[in-house]
Amino acid sequence: MAIDKEKIKQAIRLLLEGIGEDPDREGLRETPDRVARMWEEFEKQRSFNFKTFEEFGSYNEMVLVKDISIYSLCEHHLLPFFGKAHIAYIPDGIVCGLSKLVRTLRVFALRPQVQERLTNQIADFLVQKLNPKGVAVVLEMEHMCMSMRGVMSPGHLTVTSALRGVFLSDLRTREEFLKLIDKKSL
Numbered sequence: 001m002a003i004d005k006e007k008i009k010q011a012i013r014l015l016l017e018g019i020g021e022d023p024d025r026e027g028l029r030e031t032p033d034r035v036a037r038m039w040e041e042f043e044k045q046r047s048f049n050f051k052t053f054e055e056f057g058s059y060n061e062m063v064l065v066k067d068i069s070i071y072s073l074c075e076h077h078l079l080p081f082f083g084k085a086h087i088a089y090i091p092d093g094i095v096c097g098l099s100k101l102v103r104t105l106r107v108f109a110l111r112p113q114v115q116e117r118l119t120n121q122i123a124d125f126l127v128q129k130l131n132p133k134g135v136a137v138v139l140e141m142e143h144m145c146m147s148m149r150g151v152m153s154p155g156h157l158t159v160t161s162a163l164r165g166v167f168l169s170d171l172r173t174r175e176e177f178l179k180l181i182d183k184k185s186l
């Protein structure tokens, strides 16, 4: 779905009025446009070409990219949640560049989200694209809506995981993954 910048601008102006601000004062005058351009930027980052390579028999061990910085927005408050992502897969003849794993995160993170769904969407996308022996995605994120409002509990992390294929069925594979991301359990 394309971004409707005019609609976003109107909405942000209304929001500012709704909280008792003057949208025409100097610091806020450009804010509706800035917010609209920000969403346009998010939309651009969401599309990329997920290129894969066929490499039968060459590498069938675990590929892990860990500690990837990830930023998203909770769909309940439109406040950021952010932290680290760890993504692993075990190829079955099809591989992708490591940067594609990072780009995949952004596709699903740069939209209103909940962490549980975000985790599953990343895993399911990689299953669909790579048809691997297994995929594991772990997200450790701090939610601003819990840190600066509500329970006001800053600094704690919400951990979610999505395991597919051998990461579910094979205990040794799962343990190896957990060890590599410095976790004892999920």
Ligand SMILES: [Zn+2]
Pocket (backbone or CB within 6 Å): 074, 075, 076, 077, 078, 079, 143, 145, 146
């Ligand atoms: Zn929230």
